[in-house]
Amino acid sequence: MRARSIRTTGAVAATAALAVAASACSSPDDGKGADGAKDSAVVGIAYEPETLSPLLGYGKDGNSKIFDGLLTHDADMKLRPALAAKLPKVSDDGKTYTFALRKGVKFSDGKPFSAKDVVFTYETILDKKTNNASKTELDALKSVEAKGDDAVVFHLKYPYAPFAERTVLPIAPEHIAGKQDVNKGDFSTEPVGTGPYELVKWSKGEKIVFKANPGYWGGAPKIKNFTMAIIKDDDVRATRLRTGDLDGAILPPNLAETFASDGAKKTYAAKTFDYRVVTLPTGNEVAGDTAVRRALDIGVDRKAMVDSILEGAGKEAYGPVPTDSPWFTKGTERKFDAAKAKKILDEAGWKPGKGGIREKDGVQASFPLWYLTGDKLRQDHALAYASDAKKLGIKVEVQSGTWEVIEPRMAKDAVLAGGGSPADPDFDQYALLKSSLAGDGFNNMAHYDNATVDKALEDARKSGDRAERAAAYDTIQRELVKDPGYTFLTHIDHLYVVDKSFGDLSTQVEPHDHGLASGPWWNVEDWQPKK
Amino acid sequence: MARLAARRAVFAVPVLFVVTFGVFAVAEASPFDPVKAYAGTAGLTASQENLDQLRANLGVDKPLVSRWWDWLTSALSGDLGDSSTLRQPVADAIGERIGWSVLLAATAFLLAILLGSALGVLAARRPGGWLDRGITSLAYTLEAAPPFWLGLLVMWLFALKLDVLPAGGLTDTARTTVTFDQVTSHLILPAAVLAISQLPWFVLYVRQSVGDALGDDPVRGARARGLAERTVLLKHAFRSGMLPVLTLVGSRVPELITGALLVETVFSWPGIAAATVGAATSVDFPLLAALTALATAAVLLGNLLADLLYGLADPRVGFDG
Numbered sequence: 001m002r003a004r005s006i007r008t009t010g011a012v013a014a015t016a017a018l019a020v021a022a023s024a025c026s027s028p029d030d031g032k033g034a035d036g037a038k039d040s041a042v043v044g045i046a047y048e049p050e051t052l053s054p055l056l057g058y059g060k061d062g063n064s065k066i067f068d069g070l071l072t073h074d075a076d077m078k079l080r081p082a083l084a085a086k087l088p089k090v091s092d093d094g095k096t097y098t099f100a101l102r103k104g105v106k107f108s109d110g111k112p113f114s115a116k117d118v119v120f121t122y123e124t125i126l127d128k129k130t131n132n133a134s135k136t137e138l139d140a141l142k143s144v145e146a147k148g149d150d151a152v153v154f155h156l157k158y159p160y161a162p163f164a165e166r167t168v169l170p171i172a173p174e175h176i177a178g179k180q181d182v183n184k185g186d187f188s189t190e191p192v193g194t195g196p197y198e199l200v201k202w203s204k205g206e207k208i209v210f211k212a213n214p215g216y217w218g219g220a221p222k223i224k225n226f227t228m229a230i231i232k233d234d235d236v237r238a239t240r241l242r243t244g245d246l247d248g249a250i251l252p253p254n255l256a257e258t259f260a261s262d263g264a265k266k267t268y269a270a271k272t273f274d275y276r277v278v279t280l281p282t283g284n285e286v287a288g289d290t291a292v293r294r295a296l297d298i299g300v301d302r303k304a305m306v307d308s309i310l311e312g313a314g315k316e317a318y319g320p321v322p323t324d325s326p327w328f329t330k331g332t333e334r335k336f337d338a339a340k341a342k343k344i345l346d347e348a349g350w351k352p353g354k355g356g357i358r359e360k361d362g363v364q365a366s367f368p369l370w371y372l373t374g375d376k377l378r379q380d381h382a383l384a385y386a387s388d389a390k391k392l393g394i395k396v397e398v399q400s401g402t403w404e405v406i407e408p409r410m411a412k413d414a415v416l417a418g419g420g421s422p423a424d425p426d427f428d429q430y431a432l433l434k435s436s437l438a439g440d441g442f443n444n445m446a447h448y449d450n451a452t453v454d455k456a457l458e459d460a461r462k463s464g465d466r467a468e469r470a471a472a473y474d475t476i477q478r479e480l481v482k483d484p485g486y487t488f489l490t491h492i493d494h495l496y497v498v499d500k501s502f503g504d505l506s507t508q509v510e511p512h513d514h515g516l517a518s519g520p521w522w523n524v525e526d527w528q529p530k531k
Numbered sequence: 532m533a534r535l536a537a538r539r540a541v542f543a544v545p546v547l548f549v550v551t552f553g554v555f556a557v558a559e560a561s562p563f564d565p566v567k568a569y570a571g572t573a574g575l576t577a578s579q580e581n582l583d584q585l586r587a588n589l590g591v592d593k594p595l596v597s598r599w600w601d602w603l604t605s606a607l608s609g610d611l612g613d614s615s616t617l618r619q620p621v622a623d624a625i626g627e628r629i630g631w632s633v634l635l636a637a638t639a640f641l642l643a644i645l646l647g648s649a650l651g652v653l654a655a656r657r658p659g660g661w662l663d664r665g666i667t668s669l670a671y672t673l674e675a676a677p678p679f680w681l682g683l684l685v686m687w688l689f690a691l692k693l694d695v696l697p698a699g700g701l702t703d704t705a706r707t708t709v710t711f712d713q714v715t716s717h718l719i720l721p722a723a724v725l726a727i728s729q730l731p732w733f734v735l736y737v738r739q740s741v742g743d744a745l746g747d748d749p750v751r752g753a754r755a756r757g758l759a760e761r762t763v764l765l766k767h768a769f770r771s772g773m774l775p776v777l778t779l780v781g782s783r784v785p786e787l788i789t790g791a792l793l794v795e796t797v798f799s800w801p802g803i804a805a806a807t808v809g810a811a812t813s814v815d816f817p818l819l820a821a822l823t824a825l826a827t828a829a830v831l832l833g834n835l836l837a838d839l840l841y842g843l844a845d846p847r848v849g850f851d852g
Contacts, residue, residue, distance in 0.1 A: 042704045050571050051618045057573050131588050133570030136578040183588070184613045184620065203627075204617060205805035206700055229704045231799060236686075240698050243690055404562035419575075431576055441582055442575040513572050 037529045038501050040225035043521055044237040044249035047513075048230045052202060053188035054170035055124050055177060057134045061423065063517030065210060065226075065524075067170030067193035070099050070118065070152075075506050075523070077422050079164055083113065083171055083194065085150075087164070094159030094464045099167070101150040105217045107173045108198045115146035120174035122154075124182055131183045137166060137427075159462045161469060162424035170195075196221050196525035205230060212525075221525035241265075241497060248498035250519055252377075253311040256495040266500050268520050269493040270507035271324065273420035273428070275317045276381045278369060278487040279446035282438075283411045287367045290483055291348030292394065297484045298334045299341030300388040305490050309380040313495055317488040319477050320420065320428045327425050327470065329477040341392050350393070358393040366395035370409065371416040373400040381489055382416040410445050417445060420491070420512040425473050426461045433457060433476065433485070448485035496520050502529050532839065539835045546831065547824055548603075554823045555599040558814050565591045568813030569615050589615055591816070602820055612817030616809050621821045624806060629825075631701065632802030636791050638718060639725035644780065646726065647733020652769060654734065655741035666734060674731040678790050682724045682797035689720060696720050699799040721798040728790050729783060736779050741772035774841060781837025785830050 052058050054067055062073055072082040081087060084099040091097075105113040122144040125132050140160035145153050156163060170193060177187045191199055196218060197210035207229045212221040229246060231237040238255045240246050251259075259265050280287040280296070287293070302316035321328045345358060345365075353359035357366060369386060371378040379400065386396035396414070406415055421427040431443040435454050438447040453476050460472035480486075494510055496519050505520035505527070566586045567574045574582065586592050593601075602612060611621035654666040690698035697703060697720075702713040744750060745768045753763050795804035803822060810818040 050569075050616070053618075056618065060573075128584055129588060131569065131585055133573035133577050133581065133585060135584075136576065136581045139578075184618055186619070188618050203701070203801050205809075206799055206801045207704060227704055229700070229799075231699075236699065236797075236799075239686065239691055240704075243694060243698055245698060245700075245704050402562070403567065404564060437578075440579050441577050443578070 037222075038247075038499075039223060039529065040227070041223050041247050041502065041521070041524060041527070042227040042229060042245070043498075043519065044229045044231045044240060044246045045519070046230075046232055046234070046237070046250055048205065048208075051188040052191045052199065052208075053177070053182070054121065054172050054191075054193075055130060055132065055182050056188060057132050058188075058191075059170040059517070060134050060137065060168075061421075061511065061513075061517065062168030062170075063522055064170045064193070064195060065197045065517075066191050066195045066199055067172070068105075068195050069168040069170050070101075071164060071167050073168065073423070073508065075508055077509050079168075082168075083118075084167075088154075088167070090164075090464060094161065094462065095156045097154040097156070097163055097167075098147075099152045099154075101152065102217065103150055105194050106215060107176075107192055107194050108213050108215070109173075109176070109192050110215075111173065111175055113171070113173070113194050114149045115152050116149075117171050117174050118152045119144045119146045120178055121169070121172045124172075124177070125169075127182075129182075141166075159464070161461055161464050162426045165423045165427070168423075197226060216525070218525070221527070222529060223524050223527050226521070226524055247502070248496060248520065250494060250496050253313045253495055256313075256497055257311070259497045264500055265497050266505075268496045268498065268505065268507050269313055270496065270510045270518065270520075271322070272492060272494055272510040272512075273320070273322055273325075273422040274418065274492045274494070274510065274512045275320060275322075275420045276378065276416065276418050276489045276492065277317070278382075278385055278489065279410070279415045279417055280485055280487065281411055281414060281445075282447040282449055282485065284367050284413065285363055286365055286394075287414055289348070291344050291350065292365065293484045293487075294482075295341040295344045295392055296389060296394065296487050297481075298337050298344075299392045300385055300487060300489065301336045302489055303336065305381060305384050309377065309384060310490060310492060313493040314490050317491045319480050319488055320432060321425060321473070321477065322491045325422075327473050329474045332477045332481050334481070338388075338391060345392065345394075352393055356390075356393055357395045364395070365393060366397065367414055368397045368399055368409075369414040369416060370399050370401055370406045372406070373402055377492070378416045378418070385416070385487070385489065407442075411439055411447055415445060418512055422509040422511055425469075426457075429473070429476060430457050430461065446485045450479060450483055450485070453479050494518065502527055532842065535838065535842075536835060539831065543828070543831050547827055550827045551603065551820045551824055552599055554820050555595055555602075555816060558811075558816060558819060559595045561814065563812060563814045565589065565615060565814040565816070568815070591814075598816060599820075602817060606821070606824075611821050614806075614810070614815050614818040616813045616815040616818065617806065621817050624818060625803065625821060625825070628801060628803040628806055631800060632791060632795065632804070634714075635718065635721055635725065635795065635800060635802060636787055638722040639729065639791075640783075640787060642722060642726035643729035643733055644776075647730050648737050648773070648776065650730075650734045651737025652741055652764065654738040655745065655768075655772070656764065658742050663738070667738065670731040670734040673727055676728070677793075678724055678728040679793045679797050681727060682721070682794055685720050685724055686797070699797075701801050717798075721794050721800050724797075725787070725790055725794045728794075729787060732779060732783060733776065736776050737772065740775045741768050744768040744772040747771070777840040778837050780840065781833040781835075784833030785826075788826055788829060 049058050058064060059067055062069055068082040070084040071079045074080050079087060083102055083105060085102045086100060089098040101115060107113055124130055125135060126138060140156045140158060140163055142155045142157045147153055173192055176192055180187055189202055196213055196216045198213050200209040200211050202208045207227055210226040212224045214220045234252050234255055237249045238251055241249045256267050259267060280293050282288045306314050306316055315323060318333055350358040350360045350365055357364055369382050371382045382398045386398045389396045419428060431437060433448050433453050434444060434457055435449040437443040456472040456475040460469045463469050498505060498520050507520050508522050510518045566582055569585060569589060570577055605612060614621050614624050617624045650666050654663040657663055686698050689696040697717050701717055702709055706713060750763060750767050753767050792804040792807060795802045807822050810822060
């Protein structure tokens with residue numbers, strides 16, 4: 001082999017590689033339907049699901065596009081029947097839920113959907129061998145049984161009022177998923193469901209491509225092709241939205257602002273239950289002191305955080321429940337009052353010591369506050385909190401770390417955490433406040449321990465009566481004023497910029513997670529694009 | 532030639548052995564928890580019992596050595612195991628991605644070698660001339676520019692300002708089919724950035740060695756015999772001046788791999804970059820070990836290739852020296 005032929009070999013190899021890449025055929029696609037209205041949509045999202053298999057946790061909060069649950073949420077987060085024919089019948093003791101199923105529904109491969117698919121889905125998730133990390137959410141469920149082809153009965157271990165909210169979980173076809181290894185079979189990358197869209201292709205780290213399911217029981221969607229591009233970097237996402245590669249995207253407030261003058265695009269601010277909170281661990285002798293907790297609760301300027309950190313896209317938070325939710329207890333808003341906060345500290349014996357830091361019995365009023373490295377929003381919240389606390393004479397040392405660093409310290413050190421789930425107040429509050437869950441994974445991070453709250457949490461989840469439940473949640477919110485184990489700071493709006501050609505869109509109230517279901521495309525199957 | 536290749540292959544076995552064990556040991560020592568990584572956001576609300584069950588299911592509670600041995604023995608029998616982050620067999624995960632990474636790296640490498648040699652020869656013709664000074668200072672500037680920064684810069688210029696090339700991905704985001712011209716237009720920017728990041732080494736090497744060769748006896752002799760300048764430059768100086776460059780080809784492979792990781796990330800190129808980073812931070816042992824073994828093999832092959840090329844180009848070197 002001579003030098004000349006070596007060079008040729010390289011060129012041949014590169015040509016061959018390109019030829020392999022070109023093996024698929026071309027299809028012209030300008031994103032317009034026959035009547036001239038846009039029939040395809042491309043949106044940019046920041047997060048990618050780990051799996052597309054509902055058996056491993058995909059779409060557990062509903063709205064999974066490829067799949068349907070027994071129930072689903074409307075724009076106001078009210079439950080509506082989906083694969084169920086109507087809302088479930090609940091027994092008087094609150095432990096049995098009976099669903100009649102919709103008839104004539106088919107999976108996108110043409111096979112009929114029936115009660116056995118529902119039983120298969122729930123039983124597989126509950127199976128210890130299934131690697132589903134959200135299994136805990138079905139803790140109340142004892143067993144599922146099929147009554148013929150079109151009815152299903154759920155038996156619970158204990159009365160659990162919000163159980164119907166859990167049945168938005170997508171149903172997998174037994175005739176496909178039942179024939180492979182749940183944890184690694186190709187069902188998680190080639191899912192088949194009953195939903196409005198079918199998966200065309202999921203190229204991990206790049207995009208998820210859907211096409212409309214023409215046989216969808218709810219009617220074929222007008223948007224025939226729907227693509228979610230996964231772009232983690234905010235700036236790159238904004239750039240690709242600007243070049244027209246994307247029709248819509250989720251953006252942080254400062255980047256959404258740059259589209260304000262763009263006449264072809266509209267910004268949607270989705271209201272959320274997504275809160276930022278400081279955990280005040282009971283195990284810390286400063287943060288665990290009720291006087292310190294109460295002083296911080298009224299001595300931090302939440303309004304300033306909303307205005308400066310969130311640029312107005314959010315609201316002040318006084319608990320896990322946002323102030324505009326029907327579950328919010330009016331009158332528990334805390335007015336920012338630094339003078340009163342100082343008085344509380346004075347009265348409790350926290351006297352100003354050296355350097356302006358208060359002291360009591362030789363203990364300095366100081367504790368560490370951790371936030372997740374790289375999370376700018378949490379960093380800003382933590383610094384604002386520390387600065388407000390300093391004015392009261394409390395030294396909060398802000399530090400950053402990964403969850404691996406932070407987790408072992410959670411019992412003693414404060415953490416700037418986030419959370420929020422709009423479907424039912426139980427989902428958030430039980431895990432956040434129940435004393436028996438202290439230090440159980442990321443549940444009850446502050447090790448909050450309050451007997452009145454514990455009892456109210458139990459009452460609230462057992463009762464099927466809306467008024468009784470509301471009373472229990474009122475008790476909890478009032479108790480959090482007297483004995484705050486956390487300082488709730490803000491509820492954050494999620495901002496989306498979308499092309500106007502899709503008409504007026506809506507958003508749902510969103511949870512902390514930026515799931516695939518979030519954003520104006522929560523109901524893309526119902527979009528009515530204009531010409 | 533065959534003996535050299537065989538000897539290197541035998542030598543590669545203990546290297547791969549040590550490297551994969553190293554991966555397991557380093558991952559074990561890292562503070563990352565594979566169960567938390569597997570669970571993702573769901574892990575933040577999962578109960579300890581649920582997490583413990585996951586730990587047992589995933590088999591990550593076994594000791595380091597037995598986990599490594601299990602992986603190694605099944606890998607040797609052809610089963611690379613299952614990736615916990617991607618929830619699919621490792622062989623499938625790599626198979627889906629590696630082609631695109633190879634395409635990107637090969638295109639960029641070829642471009643860097645061709646362009647680098649051309650610029651290097653041009654610069655060497657008149658050492659100290661304006662062309663030489665211009666090319667050399669450009670090479671030093673590019674050497675200092677990080678590839679991801681270059682990536683963002685060309686994306687801003689060609690995709691945003693001029694709107695002539697796509698900003699990322701393998702195809703336009705709305706396309707569902709992979710076509711030749713789609714891939715070509717999407718390949719231009721990332722391949723160019725990767726090539727540019729490799730370019731300075733080739734330019735400077737070629738310039739130096741061709742410049743040296745121009746001063747050597749054979750070249751002076753050729754000139755004295757009255758051969759054309761063009762013939763002297765290309766037939767004599769370039770030929771001997773290219774020898775060190777062949778070694779450089781092999782030694783650039785590791786840098787090419789790391790450069791490709793950054794470029795793939797910036798341009799959302801669906802290669803193995805994202806999988807590699809994900810595997811490392813999620814302590815996805817089977818995927819991480821396989822990818823590391825692959826990268827090690829690529830480096831060893833790169834070195835072997837360089838030596839073989841050197842031997843072919845200059846018979847005096849021989850293969851067993």
